[in-house]
Amino acid sequence: MIAFKAQAFYRLEHAENMENLSTVDDVDRMIDALLAGPEFHNMASVYSTERSKLPAGVHDHELTIGVNSDLQMGAIVFMDETGNYATVGEPGSRKEPVYHLAGYMREFPEECEISIALVREAVKEFISSGGQRPRCVAWKPMEW
Template sequence: MEVLDVQFQSERGRVRALLVSADDVDSFIDVLLDGRHDRNCAVVYSLDRPTLPSGYRDHELAVGVDRVTQVGALTLSVDEGYVSKGSVDRGIREYMLLGHVREFMPGSEIPVGLVRQAVKEFLGNGGRVPTCIEWQKEEF
C-alpha cells in the first residue's frame, strides 16, 4: 500500500499525517498554502521505501510552497541531493520547515500545480524520484 508520512508546522503546532490518495496530497498542499508564511514547508517520507539499519528513512522529500506567488520547491535526498529545476531564478528561496529556515537553491521554484503532481507521483511510485518535473543536483 502506498503511504506518505508528512510532518509540518501548523497553527496548532507540529502535525504528522499519513497520505494515501491524490486527494490527501491536494489537501496537504492546500493546508501549506493556507498557513502563515512561517509554516510553508514540510518533510515527506514514503513508507514504501526501506529504512536504514539505524532505523532512519533512506530518503527525505522537502516540500515548500508560497501562497502569494503560487510557486514551490522540492528537494529530494535519495543517495544524492536533488532539487526541483524551475525556469525563473529569484535567488536563494527560504521556506519555513518546523520552525527553521529551509533554503532552496536559486532556480528551484516551480508552479504549485507541478509541486502537487510531483508529490502525487512520489506517493504512487513507492517513493521513487518523480519524473514529471526536472531535477538538478543540489549544491548545498
C-alpha cells in the same frame, strides 16, 4: 482512488505522529494547508512508507517541498542514496528562496521554483511510485 502510502511532517504536532497520506485528496489537503497556513509553516517533509529504513531507524530518503502562496510557486528537494537534487525552475526565478518547516528556516537552491500544479503532481508521483524521484519535473544536483 489511488491508495498512497506516505507520511508527512509539516506542523509541530507531526513531530510525534506524522500525518498519513493515503489518497490524492490527502496530498491536495496538505499542500492547501501549507498555502493557507501561517507564514513560517510553508514547507513539508514527505516519506514513503514503502521504502526500507536504515538500521538506525531513519528514512533512506526525503522529499521536501516548499510553497509560496503569494507567488503560487514552490520548490522540491529530493534526497536518497543517489544524491541530493532540487527542481529546475524557470530562469530568472528567485535566487535563494526560503521556506519554513514548522517555524524553522531552510534555504533552497537558486532558480528551483516551479508552479504549484507541478509541486502537486510531483508529490503524487513520488508517493504512487513507492518513493522514487518524480519524473514529471526536471532535476539538478544540489551543490554545497
